[in-house]
Amino acid sequence: MSAPAAASGPLAGMRILDLSTLIVGPYATQILGDYGADIIKVEAPDGDIMRNSGPGRGAGMGHMFLHANRNKRSVVLDLKREEGRQAVLALARGADALIYNLRPAAMDRLGLGHDAVAAVNPGIVYAGAFGFSQRGPYADRPAYDDLIQGMAGIASLSAIAAGEPRYAPLVLADRVVALQLANAVLGALLHRARTGRGQRVDVPMFEGLLELVLGEHLAGLAFRPAEGPFGHARSLSRERRPFRTADGHVCLLLYNDAQWRRFLGCIGRSELMEDARFATYAERMRHVDVVYGFLAETLAARSTEEWLALLAEADVPVARMAAIPDLLEDEHLRAIGYFREMEHPSEGAILGLAVPSEWSDSPPSIRRHAPQLGEHTEEVLREAGLDAEAIARLSKPTEKT
Incomplete structure (x- = not known):
């Protein structure tokens, strides 16, 4: 310089x-x-x-x-x-x-x-x-x-x-x-x-x-008397991790109901929005391990490129998991x-x-x-x-x- x-x-x-x-x-x-x-x-x-x-x-x-x-x-x-x-x-x-x-x-x-x-x-x-x-x-x-x-x-x-x-x-x-x-x-x-x-x-x-830490994980202990245990369920789920695909990993996060409807429509499982465990954000959080387990099983069936193309077309939040060297070549x-x-x-x-x-x-x-x-x-x-x-x-x- x-x-x-x-x-x-x-x-x-x-x-x-x-x-x-x-x-x-x-x-x-x-x-x-x-x-x-x-x-x-x-x-x-x-x-x-x-x-x-x-x-x-x-x-x-x-x-x-x-x-x-x-x-x-x-x-x-x-x-x-x-x-x-x-x-x-x-x-x-x-x-x-x-x-x-x-x-x-x-x-x-x-x-x-x-x-x-x-x-x-x-x-x-x-x-x-x-x-x-x-x-x-x-x-x-x-x-x-x-x-x-x-x-x-x-x-x-x-x-x-x-x-x-x-x-x-x-x-x-x-x-x-x-x-x-x-x-x-x-x-x-x-x-x-x-x-x-x-x-x-x-x-x-x-x-x-x-x-x-406490802004996320104080949870039920934030109330007097307590309204439940500490810990944000989604952050602590052992299933919260990059999802394995047929040839790699993708990062997928579905928050709102519209995103879930689009995702389930992509995979031909729209009926799951009638399942109480998947119907609302609150219920998905209560059954977070079930929800993430379902996503893990589903995403394993196709390649990373297939998922990136399919879900991008449906405006579903998805990204390829990057290693540090990958960042040096990232197009953005x-x-x-x-x-x-x-x-x-x-x-x-x-x-x-x-x-x-x-x-x-x-x-x-x-x-x-x-x-x-x-x-x-x-x-x-x-x-x-x-x-x-x-x-x-x-x-x-x-x-x-």
Whole structure:
């Protein structure tokens, strides 16, 4: 990627100080960077640990880092040194928001808690994503994606649905909470624009993922007294899965009565709409295993291509099950330019992913490659008012005792 283009998104002109690592913070700040904000990623001398999540070509440039850190500038600072702390405060003076994912107590120990940062910039949005609300007994616990998935019930729900406890096959908690964090920062920036006031915003992972899980699976326990057990029946059915065809798999979801009538008409079984188990959405949910079992038996009789053609003609919701390599050849994604081959200055040709929203007036953009460790240290610190001597002192390695 050549010299970065001017920011064009809705946050153009804003600066966000990113003290986060792993996925939850960096994914959130990448979204804000795509929206036009200048993201200053502050890293320890050994860098964000996700730099080493392979595969990758060069040291410290693993694929997960590349896909969560575009549109950022990297600055290396040792926050355990007073000079490093002062440099962060200098950066915070000119920032609209600071985002972190250490536990708040750790930020306080570093001298970078909310009060310290707000003292140099009262209007700053100070946003943290960490394990748990600071108002409860879990406040000081460490937290990672697997722990939060397990504590929020996802692994136990998987045991009901699939026969054994499993985590979702992606860092689901981190990515869901990253979206909540980005939304919270946007809301706080809007509040500041209206009132002139900054504030502290906490986005705890446990509570954030619970909103996703319990919104679906609290079910009968949502009522007092309870109106039944927990769990959304359709989501927990062991028959809810891609349906095997004669030569592959298809994904089929029939929600409303009209879709069921069209499907049953296609296969010559219209009379089943008179069967109480199939007649209404509520009854289909009560007999979900029977319904899915019927679909599994029916779809096994024809090929994938036959089903795709037949059901598309009838406007029945159906799709081919895709593997990850299939997505690279998907005709829709090709047509909209979702995958973009980019030239990274150190890693060579890489496949980038498009910003997944489309705007008519202030479109987000991809302006910068994911940075090398400390690539912009001198540039950014000069912008913050540090002179060459101060920058040189910050660049000296810490003496080991």
